[in-house]
Amino acid sequence: MTTPTANHPQEPIRVVIVDDHPVVRSGMHTLLAASPCIEVVGESSNGDEVLTMVENTSPDVVLTDLRLGPGGDGVDVTKAVRGAHPDVAVLIITTFDHDADIVRAVEAGAAGYLLKDALPDEIVAAIRAAAQGETVLSAEQSQRVIDTLRVGGRPPSERELDVLRLVADGRSNDEIAKALFISRATVKTHLGHLFDKLDVDSRTGAVATARRLGLID
Amino acid sequence: MTTPTANHPQEPIRVVIVDDHPVVRSGMHTLLAASPCIEVVGESSNGDEVLTMVENTSPDVVLTDLRLGPGGDGVDVTKAVRGAHPDVAVLIITTFDHDADIVRAVEAGAAGYLLKDALPDEIVAAIRAAAQGETVLSAEQSQRVIDTLRVGGRPPSERELDVLRLVADGRSNDEIAKALFISRATVKTHLGHLFDKLDVDSRTGAVATARRLGLID
């Protein structure tokens, strides 16, 4: 439903592409170039130069990978762009639909996100929707966001995640205690709280659930 | 062994691209088209039609994603192509360098593999090397293959992996026993053998190591 009440072929949607993979950048560029209603006005391989590029090219939509190399991810790009230019829509591209950062990106003002294996038509449709200020989230994707937000009601604390990451690495409580300079008792307390928040009852279960929600890895 | 004693710019390397992501396919095509020494003679979104395409287009190199959609992965493509046309080199593209299937692909006759975030020059260089019958494995990549082969000396049995997958899912030994219709004791035996093979001493450690080696997930 692109509500084509006012088509402006003479005013294509201006798009900036941000992705650290040359292959993806090139492919996205080629695919979008095939759409007359879209004009790619910039490409960036990292998040640092995006703001400058936005100011130089005045895009309608910034299409950014969620995972970039060093120097910021898609969430940072979203915050920076939306903070300085609230009229520019940000669309997230990601390889996985199980990534907790997607929630952070949406909270930071992203219009939605796309999977990298999306069909060209879907990508174009999403860009058009985003350019019109609409939000783009598929049913399955929305469900995941809701799932994560459910846990978001009781998000594990940073310290608890420290413990969880070491658990996921296969360390014992004793090793974790030494690594974090705390006592075994504290490790157990953190783990107990994690079990409550993640609704599990074992360390392996906590790792599995946290990984599913994208809290670790 | 195409004995490249003579360079033939008038005979570009014929390449077939196999990837289930339209974006990647398009990007790879565009990048390779920029190289005069390479000609893309075919594109496929899945592994099923590759053999027909190879027979129709007679490529020198098949560039295939490791993970394709339903209907076979890069390993299957490698086996099929190398089995029917041993003179056609197969190059694997993958997103992650920690994927046990890479080893299987190399064993199946792949000339090597590339990461999706490789630079265009690296990709072209790898294709040229593969077309000349060379093997393409970076130092880091080779190390991983060796690491995995080290475990390959004592590969976990299929049944042990069944147990391991459930452990990674957070199940207890009791739950695993019920799920696999075996007794707790057997689950413990399998796990003990896994600990030996993976050189760990806990279930979480086994999951961490197996994940690192690409044995699960």
Next chain:
DNA sequence: CCGAGCATCAACCTTTCGGCCGATAGGCCC
């Protein structure tokens, strides 16, 4: 100021896990 949440620790108890000792049975290879 006081409650809520967090991080830290301790003692106690139950359950699970992991290590070690066995055993039986089937398949495969030399």
Next chain:
DNA sequence: GGGCCTATCGGCCGAAAGGTTGATGCTCGG
């Protein structure tokens, strides 16, 4: 046939993990 590996099972035991209760000090917001 005799190893070798795998899959299956049992019991025993110490160690680790998990559950419960309770405590202290900190920060933050109403």
